[in-house]
Amino acid sequence: MSFSPLINQLIEALRCLPGVGPKSAQRMAFYLLDREREGGRHLANTLLEAIEKVGHCEQCRNLSETPVCQLCASDSRDRSLLCIVETPADVHAIAQATEYKGLFFVLMGHLSPLDGIGPLDIGLDKLGERLDSGEISEVILATNATVEGEATAHYIAEMAARREGINVSRIAQGVPMGGELEYVNSSTLSRAFLERHRL
């Protein structure tokens, strides 16, 4: 390495960002020191503030700097609908793409017994209380269409089925819009066939 120690440290530190390898870390470090000191300072301060202040919403477990997040605190949402997702990014994706007006519950992960992630780690105790409250009439399972996401959805579906008066649904799986059959993987295609519906 022919950089100064501090620049090496900065390059190393930048590698904690997802998708940033040695080459991009180097490029970022030089860019920040060369041409974006103002932006770099702002980034560092914002990052420190966010890390200090952002915690989890008491109600939905989403990332939030207030005890209850904006969505849960809003009185324009339908509080009888609860959509279960794995990550904060999923909340954003669904809020942007759909007309969904209910609340969310963010697992911050999925069940994964092999990694030691059980029901308590993804807040299912809190979800249980929520289902017991009698407020919820429909649970929409929007976990990922992966093995773990499916298993988690299945587990939660059973939890909800044990309570009376709660409908449980799972978001549809099949061929993605605009997807050409030729390029869709075989498990998706087989699923789409299996779940075909009458027109």
Place this chain on the structure above:
Amino acid sequence: MSFSPLINQLIEALRCLPGVGPKSAQRMAFYLLDREREGGRHLANTLLEAIEKVGHCEQCRNLSETPVCQLCASDSRDRSLLCIVETPADVHAIAQATEYKGLFFVLMGHLSPLDGIGPLDIGLDKLGERLDSGEISEVILATNATVEGEATAHYIAEMAARREGINVSRIAQGVPMGGELEYVNSSTLSRAFLERHRL
């Protein structure tokens, strides 16, 4: 946007990094808050420290947290050779790839009259003094093989030619190693033909 204000600010701030668009900024923000708070804090502090302490080497203009950088301060380098490059990353690339044992001079850019970047902005006054010192016997021009890099190299070659006893060389241009002729662009190929040498 369905994120909290602070998370939005963090996503926005991350976009000052080169090559980071809205999607990756979002991914980085969630990753840092979710799983890498320690790394994020370390990154922020290192960035602040680097921005505060890293300036330019008095001798070669490279980024350095000491008044004179490690390379210029080293007494194991051949002080009669001076390699001119555009950026700190170029110093690193040459130091890693070659056996070059001389010193560097970092322009931190290239001549670009249209953008108002003239000789003083890339430190050519300082380079002139260096050439006048009588210490330098060879100047190796390793600016980029772009129009601006070529023009800058040409300008510096003339500067050096005005002093006596300084040899000037330009790094070779041609077909890159491992490059298949079919995929090499036409200006590179034409240059390689023009500069063919006897075997």
